Amino acid sequence: MRNMCGPGEVDDDLEPETAEECAKYGKVVTCMIFELPDAVEDEAVRIFVEFEEEQAAVRAVCDLNGRFFGGRVVKAGFYDAEKFRNLELTDAPIQG
Template sequence: MSPPLPSAVGTQFARNLAGSVAHKIMAKYGFKEGLGLGKDNKGMSHALQIEKTSKRGGKIISSEQIEQQLEEEYKKEQQEKKSVTDLLKNPTKVICLRNMVGPGEVDDDLEAETKEECSKYGSVNKCLIFEMHGVTEDEAIRIFIEFDRMESAIKSLVDMNGRFFGGRTVKASFYDVEKFKSFQLSDPITT
């Protein structure tokens, strides 16, 4: 028998299965979220999963593989939470969006569309698009948004960071207001 997973991982897995046939069968035999099966709750705490190997075939993934996948997902979630916390350490009224578009993908509507999208977080003072050369594709185009209020910038950053746009994952970070106002737009961004 495999050892029970940490309760947070097992619980998350159970939530993902809620309402499924596997969840109903496990509940029928005594499964409770966060606990393993069996008299002492030391049995499996999750349903077996199948990995598709062909159109009609598959194989059961071992409990160790499932546990490893679940632990990796849990660690990734925790890392994402930490990264958002890191992003919020030094808030300003200006955010910088990177990897929203790549080199050669800036069109006449991008500035207006970005300003309109960000205005749902609060009043936008200015939207500025800046292209950098000699950097990786995901860092080449920076879109700066200056908000009227810091609270609006914080909401925008939290919502925009990690968002998908045109097949790309947007990276959002705060940018120094004085550097923005003096058009020092190519300074390194560490977050």
């Protein structure tokens, strides 16, 4: 997810709160926040949520994309699984 907060706005509660919210779509395996240096504001903070089942990820993206959070419109999408496992987190999300 992108655009949930801006650069420098990540707090200690964001990761566990995001994982808890996403758990209603299915079992969350990993929730990780990554800040891209020198990125435009709405792309600077990425929150990666890995689900146990692919269908849970599909449900989450369908429901969360376009939702408002903290006055911002959330951009939810998919990311290359191999790049995520290798912690290559700076590439663009998969276009659908």
